Amino acid sequence: MEKQTEKTERLVSLDALRGFDMFWITGGEGLIFSLAAFSGWPFLKWAEVQMRHVPWEGFVFYDMIFPLFLFIAGVSMPFSILKRKKRGDSLKSIYGHLFIRLFLLLLLGLIYNRILSFNFEYQRWASVLGRIGLAWFFAAVIVLNASVRKQILWFVGILFSYWAVMKWIPVPGFGAGVLTPEGNLAAYIDQKLLPGFLCCYKYGDNEGILSTIPAVATALLGVLTGHFLAMESPRLNGIKKAFTLLAAGIAFLGAGNAWGWVFPIIKNIWTSSYVLVAGGWSLILLAIFYLIIDVWKMRRWSFPFVVIGMNSITIYMLSAGIIDFNGANRFFFTGVINFFSEPARPVISAVGVLICEWVFLYVLYRKKIFLKV
Numbered sequence: 001m002e003k004q005t006e007k008t009e010r011l012v013s014l015d016a017l018r019g020f021d022m023f024w025i026t027g028g029e030g031l032i033f034s035l036a037a038f039s040g041w042p043f044l045k046w047a048e049v050q051m052r053h054v055p056w057e058g059f060v061f062y063d064m065i066f067p068l069f070l071f072i073a074g075v076s077m078p079f080s081i082l083k084r085k086k087r088g089d090s091l092k093s094i095y096g097h098l099f100i101r102l103f104l105l106l107l108l109g110l111i112y113n114r115i116l117s118f119n120f121e122y123q124r125w126a127s128v129l130g131r132i133g134l135a136w137f138f139a140a141v142i143v144l145n146a147s148v149r150k151q152i153l154w155f156v157g158i159l160f161s162y163w164a165v166m167k168w169i170p171v172p173g174f175g176a177g178v179l180t181p182e183g184n185l186a187a188y189i190d191q192k193l194l195p196g197f198l199c200c201y202k203y204g205d206n207e208g209i210l211s212t213i214p215a216v217a218t219a220l221l222g223v224l225t226g227h228f229l230a231m232e233s234p235r236l237n238g239i240k241k242a243f244t245l246l247a248a249g250i251a252f253l254g255a256g257n258a259w260g261w262v263f264p265i266i267k268n269i270w271t272s273s274y275v276l277v278a279g280g281w282s283l284i285l286l287a288i289f290y291l292i293i294d295v296w297k298m299r300r301w302s303f304p305f306v307v308i309g310m311n312s313i314t315i316y317m318l319s320a321g322i323i324d325f326n327g328a329n330r331f332f333f334t335g336v337i338n339f340f341s342e343p344a345r346p347v348i349s350a351v352g353v354l355i356c357e358w359v360f361l362y363v364l365y366r367k368k369i370f371l372k373v
Helices: 012-039 042-050 061-075 081-086 091-112 128-145 148-168 185-193 212-230 238-259 272-295 300-309 312-322 325-339 342-366
Strands: none
Touching (some): 012 042, 012 272, 061 212, 061 272, 081 091, 081 128, 091 312, 128 148, 128 212, 148 212, 212 238, 272 300, 300 342, 312 342, 325 342
């Protein structure tokens, strides 16, 4: 059996894929909406549907954005946390970093949700960044204390345990196994334990308490993928790794859709079948980006995404209104926008917002200013 070691080089494909992911929630979807309205083309109308979360059960492209980001964070873990452990950093210092990162992500999530408005009656306490922080933290604890084989068992165990809890624990007034928006266990727990405002469906929170548990599995899937990419073996070159990831992604899609017959694919409560389907698409996208960027070294096309991906949390926070990119767009591009016909102006305006955001991030990139949490 050949000896296996861990690579330490940075995967550019991860930065590019992270940037591709963030592109859509910081203006890319607005461009699709405006293009669909302007052109009326069937493909763009289809793409417009893909840019809106399904109300409850089902899966579209936009339902992959959040788990893809968490998956990528997991992929990075063998290249970061385990690297520190192998070079001899104390567990105390590593855990200190984990707790600080968790605290900062929880805090940034609350700031994003407008806690500085001090309107606590309508404050939303759960958040996207909070879930990323919690899921990443618990996945990191598992990674630091379990072998790769046990990490696989944790991944499988979390998915089946969550399925069992959601199917067999009764909800007062509804019974067990009810997966409607108003009758599921995750929503019931959110209503009982989460103070303030619930988002983003009527009965619970998209980033609620119980549904954070399977999000740990999403992060662990990324961790396991990172282990695989870090392996060195004469029998496992970059091309084989890419196609293995592609095959694994297709298998996960099949397993997730099959499980969806008994445990529906529902993003709002992060069902186990949703973890598998979102994980399958994440693996497929990473396989494509990894093959083109890190194996074939075709990188120039990905530079715009890399600029976004290197400051992903920065642009996410700024897009909440810290910087008015719409105002910047009007300031710089009003003349250009007015040059076009009325129906085309929303398209040009959407492009202008993206340009303002990207140029700002490019300046940070050139100055080597990165918000690392």
